[in-house]
Amino acid sequence: MVSLQKFPSVHHAYLLNASPQQGLFRINPNRRGPGFLIRSEQVSEVPISSCQDRPGRRQFLAMGSTIAPLLLISYQTPTSFAAESKKGFLPVTDKKDGYSFFYPFGWQEVVVDGQDKVFKDVIEPLESVSVNVIPTIKHDIRDFGSPQQVAETLIKKFLASPSQKTKVIEASEHDVEGKTYYTFEFTAQAPNFTRHALAAVCIGNGKFYTLTTGANERRWGKMKDRLRTVVDSFQIFNV
Numbered sequence: 001m002v003s004l005q006k007f008p009s010v011h012h013a014y015l016l017n018a019s020p021q022q023g024l025f026r027i028n029p030n031r032r033g034p035g036f037l038i039r040s041e042q043v044s045e046v047p048i049s050s051c052q053d054r055p056g057r058r059q060f061l062a063m064g065s066t067i068a069p070l071l072l073i074s075y076q077t078p079t080s081f082a083a084e085s086k087k088g089f090l091p092v093t094d095k096k097d098g099y100s101f102f103y104p105f106g107w108q109e110v111v112v113d114g115q116d117k118v119f120k121d122v123i124e125p126l127e128s129v130s131v132n133v134i135p136t137i138k139h140d141i142r143d144f145g146s147p148q149q150v151a152e153t154l155i156k157k158f159l160a161s162p163s164q165k166t167k168v169i170e171a172s173e174h175d176v177e178g179k180t181y182y183t184f185e186f187t188a189q190a191p192n193f194t195r196h197a198l199a200a201v202c203i204g205n206g207k208f209y210t211l212t213t214g215a216n217e218r219r220w221g222k223m224k225d226r227l228r229t230v231v232d233s234f235q236i237f238n239v
Contacts, residue, residue, distance in 0.1 A: 089229065092117065094131075098205050098239035103129050104226050126195050127223060129213040129230050136208040141180050141201055147171035150201065151184035159199065159212060160188035176235060179204055183231060187217065196220040198231040205239055 089102035097116060107119040112130065121127040144150050151171040160166045171184035181202045188195045197214030211234040215223040 086229070086233070088226070089233075091233075092119075095239065097133050097207065097209075099131065099133075099209055099211075099234065099236045101129070101131070101211060101235070102230055102233040104230070124216065124219065126193065126214060126216040127219070129211065131234075132210045132212075133207050135206060136203060137206075138203055138208070141182050141203045141208075142173075143203075147173050147182040147184060150182055151186065151199070154199070154201065154210065155186050155188070158210075159186070159197070161190070163190070165189040179236060181234075193217070196224075198227055200231045200234045202234075202236050204236045209234075209236055 086102050088105055090105055091100065091102050093100040094117065103119040104121075107121050107128070110118050110120050112118045114132070116131045116133045118128060118130040120129075138144065141150065145153075148168065148171045151168045155166045155168065156162075166189070167187050169185040169187065171182065174181055174183070179202055181200055183198065183200045185196075185198050188197065194217035195214050196217045197212055199210060199212040201208070201210050203209070211231060213227045213230045215227060
């Protein structure tokens, strides 16, 4: 029998993965640089025809395409690049809690109460990755049951709203450097959207780690390979 009753109440922390967060996102003020707000409906492209061509404009635009990635890099924490780089993704390494993963280039870090770290697409609210870390007295994820059992329990209790219809598509187990990970794929259906998600869970350092990433079902075909890269990149290490 799988039991997570000894876990602290983390329902609020996990609900990011079950419901869309539209409109305003608060960028993490703890990162280097000032905190700021992004409103998704304000993000738009400026038509090229609206700009008057003048000397230096072409050079400026060309230079901008080079500078933009550097500006984003400047907002990463010093430990963000401890992991090996991967094309189209940025690495995150948390040396305090002992985990690392990749997230797609262009996603923004946002602050969500109860979550250790969250990155999100500001245009597509269901496209995100979040990490939750809670204490546990267990030493191995298998102590909670099989991959299927743990997946069903986490989804029903934490990763989806009680009103959503959920389905576990696949659950599996694999080992990396002596640590056991469970990974699973699931859907959570609400009246006006369905989220297709992937998750990875592992135990280490006296903590239960959960990484969850996903997208709207209508964009799953386009995003699934990138999201699998995210969940496959998740690793914990001793601290």
